[in-house]
Amino acid sequence: MIFLIGLKMASVYLQNVSLSYPIYGASSRSIKNFLINKVATNHFISKDSIIALNSINLDIKSGDRIGLFGPNGSGKSTLLKVISGIYKTKNGICSVDGRTTSLLSISSGMDFNGTGIDNIFSRGFLLGMSYAEISSLKDKIIEFSGLGNFINLPIRMYSSGMQMRLGFAISVFSNPEILIMDEWLSVGDEEFSVKANNKLNSMINDSNILIIASHNLDLLKNICNNIVHLSNGSITNIEKII
Amino acid sequence: MNNIFYKKFIPRFFLASLWFGFCDIKNRYIRSFLGPLWITIATSIMLLAMGPIYSQIFGSILSDYYPFLCVGYVGWLFISQSISELSNSLVNSEDLIKQFPLPMHFYYLRALIRNNIVLLHNFIIILIVLIYTGDYKNFNPVYFAIALILINIFLYYIGSILSIICLRFRDVPQLVACILQILFFITPILWSPANILTHRYILYLNPMYYVIEVFRIGIGVGNIEYFPFLVLGIFIFILFFIFRIVYYFSNNDIPYWA
Numbered sequence A: 001m002i003f004l005i006g007l008k009m010a011s012v013y014l015q016n017v018s019l020s021y022p023i024y025g026a027s028s029r030s031i032k033n034f035l036i037n038k039v040a041t042n043h044f045i046s047k048d049s050i051i052a053l054n055s056i057n058l059d060i061k062s063g064d065r066i067g068l069f070g071p072n073g074s075g076k077s078t079l080l081k082v083i084s085g086i087y088k089t090k091n092g093i094c095s096v097d098g099r100t101t102s103l104l105s106i107s108s109g110m111d112f113n114g115t116g117i118d119n120i121f122s123r124g125f126l127l128g129m130s131y132a133e134i135s136s137l138k139d140k141i142i143e144f145s146g147l148g149n150f151i152n153l154p155i156r157m158y159s160s161g162m163q164m165r166l167g168f169a170i171s172v173f174s175n176p177e178i179l180i181m182d183e184w185l186s187v188g189d190e191e192f193s194v195k196a197n198n199k200l201n202s203m204i205n206d207s208n209i210l211i212i213a214s215h216n217l218d219l220l221k222n223i224c225n226n227i228v229h230l231s232n233g234s235i236t237n238i239e240k241i242i
Numbered sequence B: 001m002n003n004i005f006y007k008k009f010i011p012r013f014f015l016a017s018l019w020f021g022f023c024d025i026k027n028r029y030i031r032s033f034l035g036p037l038w039i040t041i042a043t044s045i046m047l048l049a050m051g052p053i054y055s056q057i058f059g060s061i062l063s064d065y066y067p068f069l070c071v072g073y074v075g076w077l078f079i080s081q082s083i084s085e086l087s088n089s090l091v092n093s094e095d096l097i098k099q100f101p102l103p104m105h106f107y108y109l110r111a112l113i114r115n116n117i118v119l120l121h122n123f124i125i126i127l128i129v130l131i132y133t134g135d136y137k138n139f140n141p142v143y144f145a146i147a148l149i150l151i152n153i154f155l156y157y158i159g160s161i162l163s164i165i166c167l168r169f170r171d172v173p174q175l176v177a178c179i180l181q182i183l184f185f186i187t188p189i190l191w192s193p194a195n196i197l198t199h200r201y202i203l204y205l206n207p208m209y210y211v212i213e214v215f216r217i218g219i220g221v222g223n224i225e226y227f228p229f230l231v232l233g234i235f236i237f238i239l240f241f242i243f244r245i246v247y248y249f250s251n252n253d254i255p256y257w258a
Helices: A031-041 A074-085 A114-128 A133-144 A148-153 A160-172 A191-204 A218-222 B004-008 B010-030 B039-056 B060-086 B094-099 B102-131 B142-170 B172-186 B200-205 B207-217 B225-249
Strands: A011-022 A049-060 A065-069 A091-097 A100-103 A178-182 A209-214 A228-233 A232-241
Touching: A011 A074, A011 A209, A049 A074, A049 A232, A065 A074, A065 A218, A074 A091, A074 A100, A074 A209, A114 A133, A114 A148, A114 A160, A114 B010, A133 A160, A160 A191, A209 A218, A209 A232, A218 A228, B010 B102, B039 B060, B039 B102, B060 B102, B060 B142, B060 B172, B060 B207, B102 B142, B142 B172, B142 B207, B142 B225, B207 B225
Parallel strands: A065 A209, A065 A228, A100 A178, A178 A209
Antiparallel strands: A011 A049, A011 A091, A228 A232
């Protein structure tokens, strides 16, 4: 047992996970119509739904690099959101063990009136980092983003490229055990994007588990050891890359 | 919630909501030098003009009426603003709900902390009036702390119940604003409960009566009674269970409603 100490073990286990999105039209969002329907017809407004995931089984162990591949609307992003804990499943088991960071969108949660430093803390907190962690990483993040003195200005003054660079820099320093990504992140000018790719690669190497959704099969073949093919919410094939 | 990580680190989100609450206030200061103090100034001008007129309508002495009105009105501003902002807290953070698996308490706490800071701004009015009339001698920090904590818990639960309903049914926020408007007139803010001779049951049936009374007693305006504290405690007890029930039935659906 002694050599297990210090070795980070993370795991993601999905068994029979199904998920459907309820469709809410304009009228079903009104309490007046809801109550009138209840009184008049004695039943609630019929809830239509779209099946997004259909009995997904996945067992992801430490060291796995999982690529999710499939056309639009095949459930890739939904599956990522289930694993990150945003959508809770009503049936099936979804257990995620380990510190998770999901880079689903690198600019959400940014406050455009706040300064760069404010946003480092805001997004850091949203990604689940502690105050001490963010404080210690702050200088590294500023240096990596290459924003210099701009960091003290409100980010609405930034160009869109600079905003993306800041968002990216905060995200890649979060040091997760389980990294969840929706598409490969490419940001900034040529010089920055080389740096960003290197950093992203080293982050992926440091993480225990990577789960990435992409349309780019070549990219997935390069970085993943398992490619999960999704179609209409079901797993059609799990391809092993050696 | 299946993710163990987020279960372990709930205190972290308390700090996060504190941070975001302060950021919200800071944003109000960014474009205007005075920020939330504008509301304080507007309120104080209104109270200055209202005091002499309304004290005559209700036949009270100005020096008695002023502290009563100011404390009541500032308290009401805090209560009504908190309820309306808390009930909109989830609707306004749809973007975050869909991107980060944060506990819903984060959004409620953020709104509540923001409103407590605004209350701190408006406290200047109360402070000036109390010093001017000499009523500050009745101020008891223990009563004040108990009152503020009770009111905050009350607002937290009522706001979080409403926020979930507001997220599901998008016409409820207007309803809440409408009810708050009615409550302003039937709660003893401008007038004293002693003025009501018949139909007193309307007074006693209004939950806000007890909340505003607790606030006044906490500041030290009015007689010290324990009954409003007791009623507020019972309200909190009931609201806690209603919140648990609403949360139990809706917790899984909140991201879909956003």
